[in-house]
Amino acid sequence: MGFYDIPKDERVALVKEMKEELLQYLQSKQGGALRYFEDEDTYIRKACYLNIGRLYSEYPLLQKQIIALLKSLSAHPDFKVRQTVINAAGEIGKTAFDIVRPFFDAGLFDTHHSPRNAVIGSVKKMGEVNPGPVLEWAQSYLHHPDKEIRREICHGIELRGRKHPEDILPLLQALEHDKTARVRNTLVHVIGQIAYKKGCLEIVTAHLKHWVNKDLVKDALAEIIDVHYRYRNFSFYTQDEARLFIEKLF
Template sequence: MYSDEVALGPVILEMLFELFSDPNFKVRQTVINAAGEIGKTYFEEVRTIFDEGLKDPHHSPRNAVIGSVKKMGEVNPGPVLTWAKQYLHHEDKEIRREICHGIELRGRKHPEDILPLLQELQHDPTARVRNTLVHVIGQIAYKKGCLIKVLAHLKNWQNPALVEAALAEIIDVHDRYRNFAALTQVEAIKLIDDYYVDQKRKC
C-alpha cells in the first residue's frame, strides 16, 4: 500500500509510529517488519524505527531489526549500510552484534560492500561480537565467487587470531553447507592454501 497509494504514505507512517509505542512486544516486532518492507525502497522514511528498535528491551523486536536490515540491505544497500556504519562502535555490545549480523545478506552476493564494515569489528572487545563476525564471514564466503574476495580482504586485517578463526569457519562451513556451497570443502581448502602461499611469495 505504501508504494502503490502515495496519498496514504503519511497515514501509514503515522500509524506505524503510533503502534511502535505499544507495550506488546509482538506489535512492536510487527511494526519493524512492516517498516522493513517500506525500507527496501524508502529507508529514510522509516530509519527512526530502526534506531529505536535496536534498543528495544525485548529480544524479538531486536531480532526483527536484524531480519529487516538483512532484506533492506540486500536491495537498498546505500542508505542502509551508511546507517549501519554509525553503530559499528556503539557502546552497547548487543547493538554492535545486531548490526554485524544484519548486514550479512548483502555480503552473500556483494561481499565487497560489507567487508570494510566487518573489518572495523575485528578488534571488538566482546567475544560474542567477534563470534558473530566470524559467523558472518563464513556465511558470505561459501557463496559463488565470494571466497576469493573474502580472502583478498582478510589479508589486510590486523588481527591474526580473528583471521585464523574466520578461515577455520570458512573451511567448516564448506562442509556443513556442502549441498549449497559453490565449492567443495577440499576446493575451498586448496584455494585458501594457494592464495596464502602466492601472497607470501609476493611479499
C-alpha cells in the same frame, strides 16, 4: 486455528480481507484492523506487515497516514505490536529507508528481544535490495558501546554480503579488534556465511589478507572451510578445494 492450519484458498481470502480492512482504517480510522498487529499467530502478523508494505507502495496518498500509524504503535506495550511495526517499516525501507530510519534507531534499543530481532531481519531484507542508505546507517552503530548493538548490526548486514561481500567487508573489518566474545563469534560466523558462493571466496580471502588481527583471520578461515562442508550442497567449491585455495593464499 493457526494461519497455516486453514486451506490455501481461505488463507488467500484472509490476506485479501486483511488488506481491505487495513486500507479502510487508513482512509477512515474505522474498523478493527489493528488487531492484526497483535495477533498471537506470527504468520497473521507477517501477513499484516507485508500488506502494510504493499499499501505503502500502491497508495502514495496514504503514505503519511501509514507512517503516522506505525509511529503511533511503535511504543505499544505489547512487544508483538512493536515487532510488527518494525517489520512493516522494513518492507517500506526496501525502497524508502530514510523515512523509516527512526523506527530502527529506536528498535535497536527495545526492551524485548523480538523487536530487536525484527531489526536484524529487516536490515537483512532492506540491505539486500537497498544497500546504500541501509549500510550507511549500519556503519554508524559499529562502534556503539553496547556490545549487543554491535553484534546485531554485524548479523544484520550478512545477507547483503552473501551476494556482494565487497559491500560489507569494510564494515566487518571495523569489528576485527572487538574483544567481546559474542561480537567476535558473530563476526567469524558472518565471514563464513559470505564466502561460499560463486566468486565470493576470492573476494573475502583477498580482503582478509589486509586485516591486522591475524588470530581472528585464522578463526575466520577455519570457519570458511567448515562452512564449505556444512553447506556442501550449496557451495561453489568443495571443502577440499576451498582448503587448498586458502592454504595457497595464506
